[in-house]
Amino acid sequence: MSGNSARGQIENAHGDNQFAEALRSAIRASGLSLDRIQARLRARGTPVSIAALSYWQSGKRQPERNDSLTALGELENILKLPPGSLLALLPPPRPRGKQAAAVPAVAETVQFEREILLGLLAALGSPEALDQEQQLTLVGLHDRCQLGDDGGQELITTRAVFEARTDGQDRWLLIYKSDDPGAGTPALTAIRNCHLGRQQVDDANGLMVAELMFDQPIRRGDTYLIEYELRNAGPPYPKCNMTHWREFRRPIREYLLEIHFNSSAAPGRCQQFARPSGQKHARMRNLTLDACKSVHAVAIDFGPGLFGIEWD
Structure with missing residues (x-):
């Protein structure tokens, strides 16, 4: 229109x-x-x-x-x-x-309950993880999202690069929220330079928190690269509401997001969106499918805020 x-x-x-x-x-x-x-x-x-x-x-x-x-x-x-x-x-x-008129009560916004996440973090043994000083800086992140034949989310592969701010850093805490809680949480697999530590899952809310343990502790100023994947059961694969995004609570130097579509479910339109914290409206940019039925978007020196790709 x-x-x-x-x-x-x-x-x-x-x-x-x-x-x-x-x-x-x-x-x-x-x-x-x-x-x-x-x-x-x-x-x-x-x-x-x-x-x-x-x-x-x-x-x-x-x-x-x-x-x-x-x-x-x-x-x-x-x-x-x-x-x-x-x-x-x-x-x-x-x-x-x-x-006031007798109108049924409606929750105008549905935001994730912080208390649920805090409960999982406490069960994991890291109750202060959300608010404590971060000792790892996320330097770069690369997400590759593979969609299934039905347009659902089949697989996410992630590479992350960190820089240590203090000596002895040996883990990263992953927090994952599914857009389709009824489908359950995906299976988490450590692929490169890390292994799984403690993990807590809330299937009802599609939430998972997990420790990715480094193969060796790193010292202040050192960088470290890990790779992991989140694989969903299917088909049918969990609905992803035709969007994939990350929320960054702290600035990141570079974020690369790829979406790979199945040829039978290629979209007619793709857009990247970026909404820095404190701004009312997202910045939109049209994207073009490549020969492999994929699109990508890059954020440089971004955050805090939301960055992602949506499609029709």
């Missing part, structure tokens, strides 16, 4: 809830399902539940919280609407408390 037709969807809205009608029309014109929209919002770091999207377009609820309004800006981008066009149609915030 072109920008001009999108603008028409906004200008032609009318009735008691212009926002809901405009959103509903834009979603219909885009041809995207709520599942696809939710996946794209999540990949851009602004997760919204399918229930919330449904309530927004029906007029039963409206985005009011700061995180919901941020997600609304990304939603305009996904639906190819002019920036601020949906926001301009929002009515005043609805009353809260005893005077």
